[in-house]
Each structure stands twice: as structure tokens, then as C-alpha cells.
Amino acid sequence: MFSVVDPETGFTSSVIRDPRRFVGRTELIESCMNALSAREGVIGVYGKRGVGKSSLVRQIQQMANGNYDIAQKAGLAHLIPKTPRRYYTVYYACDSSIGNTVDLIKRLCNDTEVEDGLLRLVPDVGKELEEFSRSDDDSSGHDLRLVKWGAKGADSQKYASFIPNDPIQSFRNFVGAALDANNRVWSKRDGLLILLDEFDVIGQKNHMGSLIKSLTAPTVKFGVCGIGQDLGALINDHKSVARLIEQGAIHVRPMNAEETRQIFSTAEKLFKGVVTFAPDVVDQIVEISEGYPYFAQLIGKACVQYGNNTGFNNIDRKIFGEVLDRIREGRSFPNLEEQYQLAVGKSKERAMLLVLLAEQRSDAAQYNDDIGRVVLQKTRAAAQGLGIDYIDQLMPRLVEQRYGPALVKGSEQRGIYEFADPVFRAYVKLRTLD
Ligand SMILES: Nc1ncnc2c1ncn2[C@@H]1O[C@H](COP(=O)(O)OP(=O)(O)OP(=O)(O)O)[C@@H](O)[C@H]1O
Ligand SMILES: [Mg+2]
Structure with missing residues (x-):
């Protein structure tokens, strides 16, 4: 018998927080477990757009809280430590208005988010926290969320430990205070885990590695996550944290x-x-x-x-x-369709060119398939065969920022591009020409 169901019950386009919805990634979960168990170290999660990075980061957060359901599910029960290191967790999604390292630390010190923010964990008179579960079933592994700000309110400037001109020292104070104060009230934890998502959008990432290194301690672990083909794309000066990140470099690849x-x-x-x-x-x-x-x-x-x-x-x-x-026909996915229309404009030729580029198969011997680069030159003959004569006039719109961009430069070499969003590429392959 037919019944109407809510599609969201089984599928979601949001980041996956609930371990029961999270599939696969066994090896990555194992790496995450190792990284969490390490006394000292940094976790770096990187990969292409839409491949599942943030969802993995949310699972790291679950395990840091002591909820190892995801490891059980992945068949890694035997690797779960008897007494896993447990953390209070902070999760922060960066945005492009963060200009540099100091900005970032300031943001963290002022983040009032009640389930993920750093400020919620910093002690204050009258502040109330409660335990809560980050998954739908009330399993083990609870985190803390804020139910009431202290007498001084949410304004971090009023915290005695906030030093106005020295956010980095404030950050250290906050972290120390959060750990001590909460360990007096809640089941004892080993440290604080600070997860920084969308790390790739930060403007000036110079010195980020050395800052993270200087703040990392057995009681403070950082996890950074963002789009990139390697760690260097995420943390420019990653060499300065190389030793710390050795165990925690986590490359999220497309699913098998x-x-x-x-x-x-x-x-x-x-x-x-x-x-x-x-x-x-x-x-x-x-x-x-x-x-x-x-x-x-x-x-x-x-x-x-x-x-x-x-x-x-x-x-x-x-x-x-x-x-x-x-x-x-472009009737199902409004966001992808909008991207498509924006990229091709009114030109049928440009739409054809985009399809040809999307369908280009990367030569596995020449390029790592995972990189997914496209070579303009390889498409010229096919395009001319279809009567598209002026490729070079069609290209600019495909690479211009204000029209997406659909394509980004894939290397220093001329004529080599990459689809900015691999899901968009897959969509273009399906899309029939109007
Ligand atoms: N392990 C997984 N099991 C099932 N679905 C997943 C898994 N990982 C990701 N997804 C799904 O894939 C989509 C993208 O996931 P997510 O937002 O985690 O990716 P991302 O790499 O962080 O993307 P972005 O680059 O846009 O930040 C979401 O719809 C999510 O539900
Ligand atoms: Mg993400």
C-alpha cells in the first residue's frame, strides 16, 4: 500500500551529524580515532567540494565526546580504546570575512553559539550548562550546551579573563578555564577539541600553522577542515606543523x-x-x-x-x-540549475562546450583521476565538429567569478581547468541542452 513519506527521513543534503545516517569511510574513521587518541597533534581534513568533509568532522566530534557508535558501525569496535581520550568540543565554521589569524582567534573567543561555541564552556557566575546528545538516539557520549548565560550576559568583553588587546592570551585563558571549571562539575575530560571548518575561505592564512602549533598542547587539540587537494592548500605553512599533523592528515576522497x-x-x-x-x-x-x-x-x-x-x-x-x-530538463535541483544557467548564459554553444568539457575523461596515466582536470585543447576538435568555432570567446564567462565560476584554473599551464564543483560537473553531464 502506498503512503506519502517525508524525503528527509531517509535523505539529506545537510551535513550528517547522526552516526546512523553516516555511511562508509572506514579507513578515515580509523585515522580519526588514532588522531583523537594521540596525546598531542593536529587533525587536518581536506578534499573536494561536497565530498563529505564536514560530515566526517561531525563524527570526529561525536567520538571526541566518547560516542563511538560510528566506529562500531564501521566494524572497528576492536580498535576503540578502553578509556578513550575525551574532549570538550568546539566547532566553528569560518567565513571569508575572517582576514587573518588574529581575527580567527577573536571570533572563537566571541562565539556565543550554545551547542558549539567556545564561550559556552568558559566559566562565569550563574552560567548553566546541561549535557546533551548530538545524535537522535540518546546514546553515550554527551557534550555540553548552554542553557543560561551567566550574570554578566553574553558579552565576552565583560569576562575578567578577556584581555582586549591580546586575543591569543585570552584564548589560552579561556581554554584553561573551560577545562578546569567543567572538569569540576562534569565527568572529567582530557582536553578541548577545537574544530575549524571551512578553513579554506580564510583570507590570509600566513602563519596559521605556526599559530596552531603554538597553541597545541595535550589539553588543546585543533582540527582544521576545508577544500583542498593537499594539506598545503589548507595551511600554507603546514611544514611548521608537519610533525604534529603526521597522524592526522585525513584526505576525504569520493566514495566507492x-x-x-x-x-x-x-x-x-x-x-x-x-x-x-x-x-x-x-x-x-x-x-x-x-x-x-x-x-x-x-x-x-x-x-x-x-x-x-x-x-x-x-x-x-x-x-x-x-x-x-x-x-x-533542469526541473529537479534548483541550486544546480541556477549555477548552470548562470554559467552558460544565453549561449547554446557555451552550453555545448560546457558539456564537452564535463564529459572529458581524464587520462588516468597522465592525471590522477581524483584531480579531475580538463584540457581545453582536447575538446577543440569535437567542438569544431559540432560547429562551435569560437571557443575562446565562450570561455571567459565560464571562468569569471561573477558567473560561478564553473571552471577554475587547474594548473599553471595554459588551457588546463578544473570544475570548481565536481557535483556541478556531474550535473552538467546529465543536463540535456535546452
Ligand atoms: N558518510 C556519509 N554518508 C552519507 N552521506 C554523506 C556522508 N558524507 C557526506 N554525505 C552527504 O553528502 C553531502 C555533503 O556532505 P558535507 O557537507 O559533509 O560535505 P563537505 O565536503 O563538507 O562539503 P563542502 O565542500 O560544501 O563543505 C551531504 O548531503 C551529506 O548528507
Ligand atoms: Mg563542509
Whole structure:
């Protein structure tokens, strides 16, 4: 019998916090466990856009709180330490208005977020905290969230320990005070874990590595996360933290086929069996989504929505064919479609060129497949065959910031590009020309 279901029950395009929704990544989880167990060290999570970095960081946060469900699920139960190091955790998503290292530390010292902010952990008269679980089931591994600011209110300037002209010293004071004060009240923890997401957008990253190094201690661990092909892209002066980061360099790559399949078996479980996907449909989605869980989740959601509208809970080949047609016509994913329209403008030729570039296969021998570079030269002949004569006039819009950009320079060499967003590339491959 058909029933309408909420697509979000099984699929999500948001960062995954709940370990029950998180699939695969066994080796990465193992590395994260090692990094958390290390007395001293920095964690660096990097990879392409939309590949699943933030979701992994949220799982690191869970484990830091002592919730090792994700490790259990990944079959790593035997590696869970008997008494794991436990941390109070701070999670902060950086933005492009953070100009430099001092800005960042100031932001941290002023972050009033009640579940993730540093300030919530800093003691103050009258301040009240409570334990809470970061997953839907109330399992072990609780973190602290703020229920009441102290008598002095949320303004950090009023904290006695805040030194106006020396945010770095303030930060040290805050961290020390947070650990001591909370250890008197709550079950004792070994340190503070400061997770900095979207680290790639910070303007001036000079000296970030040496700052992190100077602040790292057995009681303070940093985890930085952002888009990049290597650690150097994330922390310019990463050599200064090389020794500290040795164990904690975590490269998130596209998922393998089995992992993407698990997104669908997990969804079926979350839907309590009401929604099912035919195996050949899942195989098709595995191929289309190219290891990017974001695209797989979006397509899953679109299937369930379409099923709701047409009265089906079993997504078979026929239903999926109809879903795919809608995607191809640009009717399913407004954000990707907007990017697409912005990139191609009104030019049919540019749309064709973009498709040709998206479909270009990187030569595995020449380029690491994971890099996904495209070479303009390789497309010229095909484009001319299709009657596109003026490639060089079509290109600028594809690389200009204000139109996306769809493409970014892939290397110093001329004519080598990379799709800024690999999910967008996968979308372009599907999209039929208007
Ligand atoms: N392990 C996973 N299992 C299931 N789905 C996942 C997993 N990791 C990520 N996803 C899904 O993929 C999408 C992108 O995840 P996430 O936001 O963590 O990626 P990201 O690399 O941080 O992206 P960005 O580069 O945009 O910051 C989300 O829809 C999320 O639900
Ligand atoms: Mg992210």
C-alpha cells in the first residue's frame, strides 16, 4: 500500500551529524580515532567540494565526546580504546570575512553559539550548562550546551579573563578555564577539541600553522577542515606543523560504489522499509553521482518526492527513468540549475562546450583521476565538429567569478581547468541542452 513519506527521513543534503545516517569511510574513521587518541597533534581534513568533509568532522566530534557508535558501525569496535581520550568540543565554521589569524582567534573567543561555541564552556557566575546528545538516539557520549548565560550576559568583553588587546592570551585563558571549571562539575575530560571548518575561505592564512602549533598542547587539540587537494592548500605553512599533523592528515576522497550503495540501504532502513530502490536503479545512481554523496542524496530525495507525487514507494527502473528526465530538463535541483544557467548564459554553444568539457575523461596515466582536470585543447576538435568555432570567446564567462565560476584554473599551464564543483560537473553531464 502506498503512503506519502517525508524525503528527509531517509535523505539529506545537510551535513550528517547522526552516526546512523553516516555511511562508509572506514579507513578515515580509523585515522580519526588514532588522531583523537594521540596525546598531542593536529587533525587536518581536506578534499573536494561536497565530498563529505564536514560530515566526517561531525563524527570526529561525536567520538571526541566518547560516542563511538560510528566506529562500531564501521566494524572497528576492536580498535576503540578502553578509556578513550575525551574532549570538550568546539566547532566553528569560518567565513571569508575572517582576514587573518588574529581575527580567527577573536571570533572563537566571541562565539556565543550554545551547542558549539567556545564561550559556552568558559566559566562565569550563574552560567548553566546541561549535557546533551548530538545524535537522535540518546546514546553515550554527551557534550555540553548552554542553557543560561551567566550574570554578566553574553558579552565576552565583560569576562575578567578577556584581555582586549591580546586575543591569543585570552584564548589560552579561556581554554584553561573551560577545562578546569567543567572538569569540576562534569565527568572529567582530557582536553578541548577545537574544530575549524571551512578553513579554506580564510583570507590570509600566513602563519596559521605556526599559530596552531603554538597553541597545541595535550589539553588543546585543533582540527582544521576545508577544500583542498593537499594539506598545503589548507595551511600554507603546514611544514611548521608537519610533525604534529603526521597522524592526522585525513584526505576525504569520493566514495566507492559500495559506499554510495550504502546511502540507499541506509535510507531504506530509515524509511522503515516503506520506500525501496531497485538494485539496478541504485547502480545507475552510483554511476551518475561519481562518488559524491551530496549528489546521491539529492537524487534519492528527488526519487522519493516524485514517488510521493505519483503514488509510488518502490523506485523501479521506470519511475527512475521519469525522475531522470526531470533532472535532465533542469526541473529537479534548483541550486544546480541556477549555477548552470548562470554559467552558460544565453549561449547554446557555451552550453555545448560546457558539456564537452564535463564529459572529458581524464587520462588516468597522465592525471590522477581524483584531480579531475580538463584540457581545453582536447575538446577543440569535437567542438569544431559540432560547429562551435569560437571557443575562446565562450570561455571567459565560464571562468569569471561573477558567473560561478564553473571552471577554475587547474594548473599553471595554459588551457588546463578544473570544475570548481565536481557535483556541478556531474550535473552538467546529465543536463540535456535546452
Ligand atoms: N558518510 C556519509 N554518508 C552519507 N552521506 C554523506 C556522508 N558524507 C557526506 N554525505 C552527504 O553528502 C553531502 C555533503 O556532505 P558535507 O557537507 O559533509 O560535505 P563537505 O565536503 O563538507 O562539503 P563542502 O565542500 O560544501 O563543505 C551531504 O548531503 C551529506 O548528507
Ligand atoms: Mg563542509
